[in-house]
Amino acid sequence: MEEKIAKLTENCTAEISAADSESALYAVRVKYLGKSGLISELMKGMRELSPEMRPLMGKIVNEARGKLESLFAEKGKALHESELAARLAAEKIDITIDKAHPVGKLHPLSAVRKRLVDFFVSMGFDVMEGPEVETDYYNFEALNVPKDHPARDMQDTFFIGGNTLLRSQTSAAQIRYMENHKPPLKMISPGRVFRNDDDATHSPVFHQLEGLVVDKGITMCDLKGILESFAKHFFGQETKVRFRPSYFPFTEPSVEVDVSCAICHGKGCRICKGTGWIEILGAGIVNRKVLRTCDIDPDEYTGFAFGFGIDRIANIIHGIPHIKLLYENDIRFLKQF
Numbered sequence: 001m002e003e004k005i006a007k008l009t010e011n012c013t014a015e016i017s018a019a020d021s022e023s024a025l026y027a028v029r030v031k032y033l034g035k036s037g038l039i040s041e042l043m044k045g046m047r048e049l050s051p052e053m054r055p056l057m058g059k060i061v062n063e064a065r066g067k068l069e070s071l072f073a074e075k076g077k078a079l080h081e082s083e084l085a086a087r088l089a090a091e092k093i094d095i096t097i098d099k100a101h102p103v104g105k106l107h108p109l110s111a112v113r114k115r116l117v118d119f120f121v122s123m124g125f126d127v128m129e130g131p132e133v134e135t136d137y138y139n140f141e142a143l144n145v146p147k148d149h150p151a152r153d154m155q156d157t158f159f160i161g162g163n164t165l166l167r168s169q170t171s172a173a174q175i176r177y178m179e180n181h182k183p184p185l186k187m188i189s190p191g192r193v194f195r196n197d198d199d200a201t202h203s204p205v206f207h208q209l210e211g212l213v214v215d216k217g218i219t220m221c222d223l224k225g226i227l228e229s230f231a232k233h234f235f236g237q238e239t240k241v242r243f244r245p246s247y248f249p250f251t252e253p254s255v256e257v258d259v260s261c262a263i264c265h266g267k268g269c270r271i272c273k274g275t276g277w278i279e280i281l282g283a284g285i286v287n288r289k290v291l292r293t294c295d296i297d298p299d300e301y302t303g304f305a306f307g308f309g310i311d312r313i314a315n316i317i318h319g320i321p322h323i324k325l326l327y328e329n330d331i332r333f334l335k336q337f
């Protein structure tokens, strides 16, 4: 019987070391140490031994069992660790930054446009984006620019045919808005506009943002208040605003609006061309004819409108020397913002 035990122990030890997975090791364990395993079977045979032999054999079997138990534990731990390591290696995901595929960001124009819209929305303005392909009526007629009006020459327009054109100003959206909304109203219209104008300082496509407020008792003071908040928000708290008389067909009176130069604080520099002031937009009190066209009584309501180039504001904020850079999509340029 002693021999049998020695033989079983030897076989079991060999099978333990041959086991190459946790499940294979478990099968070996069941085979030898399980309830009806080989060692248990051996124990049953003890009944046939003489009473004085039983304790001795019991001791030998228990020693063998103890030795095998520790071999199982040792091998089990090793297998568990190597299987875990293999699984982790197989499931490995590299969560570090992939420098070969950098994350993109907003184009400076989009980022500035978003900031501008956020600012006016925070002041209660509604946002409307009109169509880029417009009719002559919305782009000109309704804005008090009838055919043969000299103001049409100020905007070299792309005509598509008949009365259809690429809008030359976002003001067209104001008319559409006033057709469907009655005062009091506050709206802005940001978007792309097109003019047949292409040189060092002009791009055939650029972006405007128009604003319109119509209510009882609206005056130039309201316009100046809004524009001052706007200028201070984007160009700094020290910024001053000045109005210069101007002419637009859809506003009367009309003004050009300048802000004090944030770079030189009025002393004169390259950005402000030595004047200390930077022209940023055109504005004025909505022409009575425009209100009447939209079925709003100009004796009851007044309003102001303003419009500026988003490109120009982006250039001023970022110190970009000319508009063309915004449209070349040179990654080296865009990366700077």
Ligand SMILES: [Zn+2]
Residues within 6 Å of the ligand: 261, 262, 263, 264, 265, 266, 267, 268, 269, 270, 271, 272, 273, 274, 276, 277
């Ligand atoms: Zn300056």
